Amino acid sequence: MEQLLEGLLSMTWKQGLMILIGLVLIYLAIRKEYEPMLLLPIGFGAILTNIPLSAAVGEEGFLTILYNAGIKTELFPILIFIGVGAMIDFSPLLKQPVMLFFGGAAQLGIFAAMLLAASTGLFSLKEAASIGIIGAADGPTSIYVANKFAPRLLGPISVAAYSYMSLVPIIQPPVIRALTTAEERKIRMDADYDAKVSKKVLILFPIVVTLIAGIIAPNSVGLVGSLMFGNLIRECGVMDRLSKAAQNELSNLVTLLLGITIGSTMVAETFISWQTLAILGIGLLAFVFDTAGGVLFAKFLNLFLKKKVNPMIGAAGISAFPMSARVVQRMATKEDPTNFILMQAIGAHVAGQIGSLIAGGILIALLARRRH
Numbered sequence: 001m002e003q004l005l006e007g008l009l010s011m012t013w014k015q016g017l018m019i020l021i022g023l024v025l026i027y028l029a030i031r032k033e034y035e036p037m038l039l040l041p042i043g044f045g046a047i048l049t050n051i052p053l054s055a056a057v058g059e060e061g062f063l064t065i066l067y068n069a070g071i072k073t074e075l076f077p078i079l080i081f082i083g084v085g086a087m088i089d090f091s092p093l094l095k096q097p098v099m100l101f102f103g104g105a106a107q108l109g110i111f112a113a114m115l116l117a118a119s120t121g122l123f124s125l126k127e128a129a130s131i132g133i134i135g136a137a138d139g140p141t142s143i144y145v146a147n148k149f150a151p152r153l154l155g156p157i158s159v160a161a162y163s164y165m166s167l168v169p170i171i172q173p174p175v176i177r178a179l180t181t182a183e184e185r186k187i188r189m190d191a192d193y194d195a196k197v198s199k200k201v202l203i204l205f206p207i208v209v210t211l212i213a214g215i216i217a218p219n220s221v222g223l224v225g226s227l228m229f230g231n232l233i234r235e236c237g238v239m240d241r242l243s244k245a246a247q248n249e250l251s252n253l254v255t256l257l258l259g260i261t262i263g264s265t266m267v268a269e270t271f272i273s274w275q276t277l278a279i280l281g282i283g284l285l286a287f288v289f290d291t292a293g294g295v296l297f298a299k300f301l302n303l304f305l306k307k308k309v310n311p312m313i314g315a316a317g318i319s320a321f322p323m324s325a326r327v328v329q330r331m332a333t334k335e336d337p338t339n340f341i342l343m344q345a346i347g348a349h350v351a352g353q354i355g356s357l358i359a360g361g362i363l364i365a366l367l368a369r370r371r372h
Contacts, residue, residue: 014268014269015052017272018047019050021043022047026043028166029043034166035163038258039162039259041256041258042262045261045264046264049063050267066257070261071143076261077143077147077223077258078222081140085226085228085246086231088234088350093347099313100351102314102352103351103355104351105294106348107136107355108289109291110363112285113285113289114132115128115132116285120278126150130142130145130148131157131283132286134287138356139161141357143258143262149367155262155270156279157279160283165320168318168324171284172327176311176315180299185332186336186339199235199237206227209228210225213225213357216358217362217364217365219368220360221361227353230246294313294314295314298310298312298314299314309344310344313341314348316345322346322349324352325345325349326342329345
């Protein structure tokens with residue numbers, strides 16, 4: 001009888017709380033549909049790892065094996081980027097290259113959050129950089145950087161990144177409304193919907209971006225290169241079967257394994273702390289600063305442009321694809337039902353995808369040789 005009750009008798013209040021948090025994540029995934037492909041496996045992984053004496057973790061536990069094979073080696077994030085690259089159409093960006101600047105401006109949250117985290121005294125500079133990368137609004141990038149600089153904080157950083165990505169439709173609108181007027185939100189932007197990007201340009205783009213990013217920030221090659229490789233598979237026209245496999249089977253399977261493995265890092269003894277609360281708070285501010293940076297950059301440009309841009313486009317420069325572009329279009333339609341700025345928003349969006357990867361690579365390059 002004692003053996004049957006051993007697990008129950010061994011449970012601490014922290015483990016019980018973590019199991020409850022896991023159940024909440026599963027509830028949000030199913031009931032509210034907040035990033036269900038990730039929050040559900042993360043929540044279940046948190047339950048598995050916090051069951052006392054769980055055989056799922058430990059030297060021979062399957063979650064530990066997945067962590068060592070997929071997270072420690074950075075394999076899972078790289079495979080995710082190949083799948084994401086195969087999904088992305090860079091045509092809207094190539095039709096409007098100026099959108100690259102919005103993708104850069106919307107990375108403000110990364111550096112603002114990093115400085116804020118460092119100023120608290122709770123984190124080393126490398127840990128602060130890992131927290132700042134939550135502002136990339138890109139889960140795999142957050143995992144990639146955190147695994148290099150702050151593996152002990154991987155759980156809360158990953159949960160914050162994916163949770164706030166799912167909450168973009170709630171986080172962004174108040175910030176956008178606070179920084180823009182109704183008239184600014186009604187600004188129309190002409191788009192040449194009939195313009196076509198040549199096949200040659202679409203094929204050359206991922207190759208050129210990889211080379212440029214590699215020269216500017218060699219440490220970003222793993223991230224940028226995998227994304228662009230996926231996109232090259234999509235655009236080359238001779239690998240349709242593999243392109244579809246990368247978009248569907250590869251992405252779905254790796255996302256599933258990534259989620260449950262990240263959940264296994266949410267160990268009660270390390271997750272329940274003031275540092276976790278600080279990470280969640282700073283992560284939220286990172287998304288706010290991202291949105292504000294993009295909007296304010298657009299407003300700054302309007303001081304010099306005869307043909308104004310809709311400042312909301314700047315908010316779409318974050319990497320949470322494609323939610324932010326939808327938020328911007330929805331807000332534009334609310335102000336003027338005939339105003340369509342979705343193409344411009346998607347252009348800024350895919351630029352943000354590239355910008356976040358390069359920003360992550362730059363942080364890795366700057367801090368890789370530091371001890372703390």
